[in-house]
Amino acid sequence: AGWQSAPDMPDPRCHxxxxxxxxxxxxxxxxxxxxxxVGQSAAVHRYDPVSKKWEQLADLPTPKSHAESSTFVxxxxxxxxxxxxxxxxxxxxxxxxxxxxxxxxQIGKLxxxxxxxxxxxxxxxxxxxxxxxxxxxPRGNTWIGxxx
Numbered sequence: 606a607g608w609q610s611a612p613d614m615p616d617p618r619c620h621x622x623x624x625x626x627x628x629x630x631x632x633x634x635x636x637x638x639x640x641x642x643v644g645q646s647a648a649v650h651r652y653d654p655v656s657k658k659w660e661q662l663a664d665l666p667t668p669k670s671h672a673e674s675s676t677f678v679x680x681x682x683x684x685x686x687x688x689x690x691x692x693x694x695x696x697x698x699x700x701x702x703x704x705x706x707x708x709x710x711q712i713g714k715l716x717x718x719x720x721x722x723x724x725x726x727x728x729x730x731x732x733x734x735x736x737x738x739x740x741x742x743p744r745g746n747t748w749i750g751x752x753x
Contacts, residue, residue, distance in 0.1 A: 615659050616648050622676035624683045626704050629653050631662075631683060633702075636670035645670050645690055649702070663707045666700055675724035675733065679752065681705075684712070686733055687719040695720040695739035699731075716748050726752075 614632060621635030630652040637644030647664035665685075672688035683702040690696045695718035701710050715722075715733060722736030734747040 611652075611654070612657055612659060614652075615650055615661070616646070618644075618646050618648075618670075620670035620673065620689075621646070622672045622685055622688075624676055624678050626678055626681060626683065628655070629704075631702075631704075633676065633683070633685065634665050634669045634672065634688065636689070651704075663702075663709060666709050666711060667696060667698060669696060671720040672722075675719075675722045675736075677724060677726060679726055684724075684731075684752075686724045686731070687715050687722050687736065689720040689739070693739050693741070694718070695737070712752070713750070716750075717746075719744075729753075 618635035618637050619639050622633045624631045632650045635646045645668035647668040649662040651660045651662055667690055669688035669690050672685050675686040677684055686699045688696055697715040697718045698711055699713040701712045718738060719736045722733050724731055724733045729752050731750050731752050737744055
């Protein structure tokens with residue numbers, strides 16, 4: 606029935622990751638002050654479209670952005686692979702968020718630090734491709750790993 610206004614996000618930022626679990630929208634990480642490429646965020650918020658309320662959750666273990674396309678849901682948990690840290694740096698960290706416990710856990714590492722990559726699931730396999738290592742050069746590498 607068209608667009609409707611909703612409450613503003615409590616901490617506006619760009620390059621954040623999103624996921625939907627049980628009908629609620631999760632917003633994770635992101636970047637403030639985009640033009641200077643500083644201000645990576647560890648903030649995590651959840652929006653409930655039924656109550657129309659935002660809730661702050663446990664922060665990411667590492668402030669990061671540029672993991673939009675490498676964030677996905679598996680078995681009710683949010684998985685985030687890589688991302689931009691600091692000033693143009695990349696991380697190889699693969700973390701999992703459990704909404705039931707409001708906790709982040711590091712579950713693995715990528716073969717290389719990677720930001721702006723793309724990740725998807727195929728059964729228990731995680732496929733990660735493209736992105737850059739923090740040097741601004743686009744990469745075409747693809748890796749396939751196992752998730753437990």
